[in-house]
Amino acid sequence: MEELPTKKSFRHYLYFMAGQQFSILGSGIIGFVITWWITVETQSVFYLSLSMFLIFLPQVIVAPFAGVLSDRLNRKTIIFTVDSLQALLTFGLFLIFLTGFTYIWMILIIHTMRNILYAFQVPTFYAILPSMVPKENISRVNGANFLFSGLIHMVGPVLSALLLELFPITYIFLIDVVTFLIALVPLFLIKIPFNAKEIRAAEKKSFMREFKDGFIIVKAIPGLLSMILFAMIFNFIFRPFGVLWPFFINVMHDGTAFHLAFLFGSMQVGSIIGSLITSIKKEWKNKIKINLIGEMVYFTFYLLIVLAPYQNFYLMMVGGFLGAIIFPITVATYLTILQTVVPSDKIGRVMSIDHTISMAIAPIGALLVGPLAGLMGVVNLLLVSAIIGIVNPIILWFFTKIRYLERSQEQDIEITPTREVIEVETKEI
Numbered sequence: 001m002e003e004l005p006t007k008k009s010f011r012h013y014l015y016f017m018a019g020q021q022f023s024i025l026g027s028g029i030i031g032f033v034i035t036w037w038i039t040v041e042t043q044s045v046f047y048l049s050l051s052m053f054l055i056f057l058p059q060v061i062v063a064p065f066a067g068v069l070s071d072r073l074n075r076k077t078i079i080f081t082v083d084s085l086q087a088l089l090t091f092g093l094f095l096i097f098l099t100g101f102t103y104i105w106m107i108l109i110i111h112t113m114r115n116i117l118y119a120f121q122v123p124t125f126y127a128i129l130p131s132m133v134p135k136e137n138i139s140r141v142n143g144a145n146f147l148f149s150g151l152i153h154m155v156g157p158v159l160s161a162l163l164l165e166l167f168p169i170t171y172i173f174l175i176d177v178v179t180f181l182i183a184l185v186p187l188f189l190i191k192i193p194f195n196a197k198e199i200r201a202a203e204k205k206s207f208m209r210e211f212k213d214g215f216i217i218v219k220a221i222p223g224l225l226s227m228i229l230f231a232m233i234f235n236f237i238f239r240p241f242g243v244l245w246p247f248f249i250n251v252m253h254d255g256t257a258f259h260l261a262f263l264f265g266s267m268q269v270g271s272i273i274g275s276l277i278t279s280i281k282k283e284w285k286n287k288i289k290i291n292l293i294g295e296m297v298y299f300t301f302y303l304l305i306v307l308a309p310y311q312n313f314y315l316m317m318v319g320g321f322l323g324a325i326i327f328p329i330t331v332a333t334y335l336t337i338l339q340t341v342v343p344s345d346k347i348g349r350v351m352s353i354d355h356t357i358s359m360a361i362a363p364i365g366a367l368l369v370g371p372l373a374g375l376m377g378v379v380n381l382l383l384v385s386a387i388i389g390i391v392n393p394i395i396l397w398f399f400t401k402i403r404y405l406e407r408s409q410e411q412d413i414e415i416t417p418t419r420e421v422i423e424v425e426t427k428e429i
Helices: 007-042 045-072 075-099 104-132 135-166 174-189 196-202 207-220 224-252 257-280 287-306 313-341 347-376 378-399 402-408
Strands: 411-417 422-428
Touching (some): 007 045, 007 104, 007 135, 075 174, 104 135, 135 257, 135 313, 207 224, 207 347, 224 257, 224 347, 257 313, 287 313, 287 378, 378 402
Antiparallel strands (some): 411 422
């Protein structure tokens, strides 16, 4: 029988969430430092796009299995194992830079391995939330998660740039090890629900069977597949920005690590404001429209960054700030839809399907950025991406079933396993 969330489990989740913020801070610093090192050392769009490709490809391959494992195995053990291995890999980076063997291929391999582990962490982290947080608090907790994550990502780039000015890059890698040890404290002190009886029954089923079960659930909810495809398209359109920001600041505008950090910081300030709005507001209506309009607003303000005059970093910061306000609102409402319409014992595999489909296009997008930037020019590529991002939601609204997804929130989805098939029934509340 499924264990329902209680006040105690809610309190334990808040401790867990707090500890994970330190882990996010350490990982964010390492990610910024590695990206800046690649930008400065190579001055190459190709290596930036290759690094992004190697980040996303493992996540696409691993995510389906990661979601099934998060439903089968002890989620506390998964988080501990993933965090431990990430810290170990970062310590390996410390040793590589200490000995001077800083070959680009070695850095890319370790960076890729860290993101393989991240692919296990994402579905597990989100699967833990509904098992520990009462249903009426899920939306607000999602908002709080983005609030604290926004604070971390606002401070992280600035702190990273400051550390790069004060210390050799070698010793900055040790920060991730320290933040890992801090995150361990609440993880050891709390209890994360784990139904061993249900897990033993689930072990009789194959990975592919469970992954197919997840697809059946996705199909059973009208418009959910369209929403997941919407996330995939967004990830593809956004990829040139994610790859080219360091190059855009450092090469196109002769900026420093601090300029890149403050651009990222301005985006995070906007993200924090959006997260505050999400955590304060208890319930959101018209979640689909919020997501679609949110993308249009997001890319409209990104045009300010792309069209900013040479070294007008203040205008870039304004564009990043305004565009980022809506982002956590759209993501929190998106996650709330998934977490409230999918049964908690199946949410890990559904989250992994969502992560797999939405991220499947990311490696291709990242790999295409290099040649497209060479063919079109960096600024033109960013302009075209922003325009597509503005037009895309309009097309999806009129030509897909995405507008019907809101109705699914008014239904209770029951999944009854049989020997050969899974019957999916929807009952009106």
